[in-house]
Amino acid sequence: MKKNFSCLCGANIQLDYREEIDIDGKKEYLDEIFNGTFMSVICPSCGKKHKPELKITITWKSKNLKMEVLAELERGEYYRRKKHNLSFQTVIGFPEMADRLAVIKDNLEPVAIETLKSFLLTKAAENYPENDINAWYHCCGAEGIEFHLDGIKPGEIAVMKIPRELYEKTLDDYKKHPKKEIFSSLRAGSYLSVQNLLRPDAFK
Ligand SMILES: [Zn+2]
DSSP states (O other), X not given: OEEEEEXXXXXXXXXXXXXXXXXXXXXXXXXXXXXXXXXXXXXXXXXXXXXXXXXXXXXXGGGTEEEEEEOGGGHHHHHTOSOOOTTSEEEESHHHHHHHHHHHHTTOOHHHHHHHHHHHHHHXXXXXXXXXXXXXXXXXXXXXXXXXXXXXXXXXXXXXXEOXXXXXXXXXXXXXXXXXXXXXXXXXXXXXXXXXXXXXXXXO
């Protein structure tokens, strides 16, 4: 579907809006999502890059994934939802979509990753109580799981590594006690995210 909108310079821009994508059918989508070119368009007139967030659905059958991606602007509306379709995983915003797909691609369990993020953010909040800090999954290797934190210093990313054993221990704990508060507090309906711990009272 083509979606038209106008640039600040007045030019008309046409975006290729892919409402439903199937990762198994086209692996290039993953590259586009990871390198930030997915559903982005450059104004032919002034060169400004536009990346409007629109609601999309992602299917990745070989990973048993059906995901709905909401725009950041729909966050409030999501929390007011009365019914949840639990056959879908929900993420909010394109950065979270890219983060979650990277976790799934690396065969990690999102609950354990979001729990580790909550550990990192709790620690960061103790040191920088005034800052609005976000943690993002980056990659995993032999030395551990790497996260990138933004918001500590303007324009800088803090790289944090968590040992693989802590990930395994967290995952094991989750499998034994899935209803434990540290795990259940990460969920709101079909939306699993450390953002659920950070949401303002207005969204509760
Ligand atoms: Zn323009």
